[in-house]
Amino acid sequence: MEKPLPIVDDLTRPYWDAAREGRLLVQRCNGCGRHQWYPRVLCTACHGTDLAYVEAAGTGRLHAFSVVEKTPNIEFADDLPYVLAIIELDEGVRVAANIVDVPQEELRCELPLRVVFRPTADSSIVLPCFTGATR
Amino acid sequence: MAFPAGEVAIVGAYESPLRKAPGVHPFAIQADCVLGALADAGLELGDVDGFATAASFPTEGGMQMSISEVAEYLGIHPRWFDSTDIGGAAFITHAGHAALAIAAGVADVVVVSYAAAGYSGVIPGPDYATNAAGPGQFEIPYGPSTVSTYALAAERHMHRYGTTLEQLAAIAVQCRANAGSNPQARFRDPITVEDVLSSPMVATPLHRLDCCIVSDSGGAFVMTSRRRAEALGRRAAYVLGFGEALGQLSMNQMEDFTTTAAVHSGARAFASAGLRPEEIDCAQIYDSFTITVLLTLEALGFCAPGEGGAFVESGAIAPGGRLPINTDGGGLSSNHPGRRGVFTVIEAYRQLTGTAPGVQLPDPRTCLVSGTGGSLSATATMILGR
Numbered sequence A: 001m002e003k004p005l006p007i008v009d010d011l012t013r014p015y016w017d018a019a020r021e022g023r024l025l026v027q028r029c030n031g032c033g034r035h036q037w038y039p040r041v042l043c044t045a046c047h048g049t050d051l052a053y054v055e056a057a058g059t060g061r062l063h064a065f066s067v068v069e070k071t072p073n074i075e076f077a078d079d080l081p082y083v084l085a086i087i088e089l090d091e092g093v094r095v096a097a098n099i100v101d102v103p104q105e106e107l108r109c110e111l112p113l114r115v116v117f118r119p120t121a122d123s124s125i126v127l128p129c130f131t132g133a134t135r
Numbered sequence B: 001m002a003f004p005a006g007e008v009a010i011v012g013a014y015e016s017p018l019r020k021a022p023g024v025h026p027f028a029i030q031a032d033c034v035l036g037a038l039a040d041a042g043l044e045l046g047d048v049d050g051f052a053t054a055a056s057f058p059t060e061g062g063m064q065m066s067i068s069e070v071a072e073y074l075g076i077h078p079r080w081f082d083s084t085d086i087g088g089a090a091f092i093t094h095a096g097h098a099a100l101a102i103a104a105g106v107a108d109v110v111v112v113s114y115a116a117a118g119y120s121g122v123i124p125g126p127d128y129a130t131n132a133a134g135p136g137q138f139e140i141p142y143g144p145s146t147v148s149t150y151a152l153a154a155e156r157h158m159h160r161y162g163t164t165l166e167q168l169a170a171i172a173v174q175c176r177a178n179a180g181s182n183p184q185a186r187f188r189d190p191i192t193v194e195d196v197l198s199s200p201m202v203a204t205p206l207h208r209l210d211c212c213i214v215s216d217s218g219g220a221f222v223m224t225s226r227r228r229a230e231a232l233g234r235r236a237a238y239v240l241g242f243g244e245a246l247g248q249l250s251m252n253q254m255e256d257f258t259t260t261a262a263v264h265s266g267a268r269a270f271a272s273a274g275l276r277p278e279e280i281d282c283a284q285i286y287d288s289f290t291i292t293v294l295l296t297l298e299a300l301g302f303c304a305p306g307e308g309g310a311f312v313e314s315g316a317i318a319p320g321g322r323l324p325i326n327t328d329g330g331g332l333s334s335n336h337p338g339r340r341g342v343f344t345v346i347e348a349y350r351q352l353t354g355t356a357p358g359v360q361l362p363d364p365r366t367c368l369v370s371g372t373g374g375s376l377s378a379t380a381t382m383i384l385g386r
């Protein structure tokens, strides 16, 4: 069984296009100036509708994580163990991703991270993931 | 309209004794539970004019329009119904909505029921909370199993407050101890903290014994007005307060990994009942995972944020402690076919009416139930009393 891949829509296409080029985008509200994740047609802070993508620095800290050892989702069975994580980007928003190439014993909340881009079974989709900032 | 505190009663309840039922369709279990709860109340199916269920998961037998299909199976045509689908907490939410409907005169006799073949059911399928389109396209591709989403909160709570694996395990140990005297419980042999920590890791830091068990079962309860309850002359528990709250579904939208929306559903429930946490005698806390209980106890104000670990380790949650919880053994040891909310209400009713199958607390006056659905997504809190 194949892993679920992003089903891209009109609003999110720029994000996935940028990821393919090795750039991480987040949304920013032109009304209140806040960054927003994930992309929407409204700003959940000020409820304005004038939003644009900006390039993120691609760095942040590990907010929460779990090393997944068992899963009922058989499409991820070949990946076990893998790290599900929430990363707080320097822009202040949090994203979900996998942590790659960090030994399990080095994982801890607040670990500095940087984005890396990983290919998928679909050549048009590249998934942003994170690894140790110093790696 | 203010919440009709004390105006609506639970007058009957039934929990299926089944825990493994291969070959039995979940609707058959639901029908058995509905009839059992009505018999306990001294009522009949023909008296029912309100109905609530959620049976949309494959193991529950229905799909998106499960309320229509289950009512059809029962052969009832209720004038009031609810199928609010917020995961395991759904049935507590249904009970709160039903209390409002009964007080408003929209329904007279409401049955809330649930069943699933969580153990023997065919093709459980992926356990993601959504699909990889829309918001889910930014999370589902990374493989968030249900256990791992709760594990995120456990890891963050441990980081922020120093909560330990042993403290989380103490919750599972207490639920198992309670299950030991419940002949219907799925697992009854005592376990130790060491047993929990040496059980296989599922998603760090949660071990297998930090996770709810999987069963085939169901349950139902019957609600009606105080006036009708008094006319029936049966055992009754009254709905004193209720609150519900939505948090998030995507983990990347979770504002604070160390608490839950029960902060809000709890505050609403206490306010509507005019009660404080110190006035609650016992509680049934949704125990999908040990961390769910710890976060909920803090969110409801039974202890301060960050003190949940010390609270559960102190024996406060044991019978005879400050706040005995999950007296039937909970989802961690007794019964969890997929969603547990219905059983939390049933056990609260049994404690208050002196009809518990296992641990029976001496004369509790109030019992709080609080459910958490999805991935720490939505909560419902209800306070019952005599």
Ligand SMILES: [Zn+2]
Binding pocket: A029, A030, A031, A032, A033, A034, A043, A044, A045, A046, A047, A048
């Ligand atoms: Zn804004």
